[in-house]
Amino acid sequence: MKIGGLKKTSLIDFPGRLSCIVFVQGCNLRCPFCHNPELVLPEKFLPPLDAGEIMAFLEKRKKYLEGVVITGGEPCIEGEGLLSFAKTLKNIGYLVKIDTNGTFPDIIRKAIExxxxxxxxxxxxxPAEKYELVSGVKTNMADIEESISLIKNSGVEYEFKTTVVKELLRIDDFEKIGGLIKDAKLHYLQRFIPSKVVDPKSFSYHTYSDEEFETIRRIMLKYVRECHVR
Ligand code: SF4
Structure with a gap:
């Protein structure tokens, strides 16, 4: 695993669990608004952290931490490496959360199995017709739909989430986003906050007002059981 960063403690990234966060280096998408360019654009990569030192830290901190969040970048680009890392964490006794963009359904299936x-x-x-615009590259919608279905039917705790950029997603697009994850348990609408970004033109992007977010949330509630703004 190419690990580009470690956050030693988090109260918010693994719901209900005191966790640490492991950031995997590399991503197959190029979402213009991505706030982790140093984990996405190879020219911004720093030398990966020492895997042995990370494992030593995780072994030592087990008595304080309940979970490990594996995020990125895109953890699933590591393939079998991700599965074996997650298995090692489980053997130490951690709960494991994986954040994913859903483009690697085979890895998600194996992680569940x-x-x-x-x-x-x-x-x-x-929505399907905007996936390329929003993710910055051509995306296979069959993979996205397969990942959604696997996750919904996994028996594992889950959430779906959408970063809301006004210039990329219209309010009525959320009818189709709702259709994609129909009957899901939980969906988060994430306000876009310009900070570091993959594509500098995103600095001129906006998110919606609180009232508009409430309209979007009500649309999503036609399709999912719970929807929150964060
Ligand atoms: S926001 Fe997009 S580019 Fe950034 S890590 Fe996630 S999937 Fe990759």
């Missing part, structure tokens, strides 16, 4: 994941959080970027 091998019982090495306790929480899955998947980005749903937009």
């Amino acid at each position: 091998q019982k090495v994941v306790d929480y899955l959080a998947m980005d749903v970027k937009g």
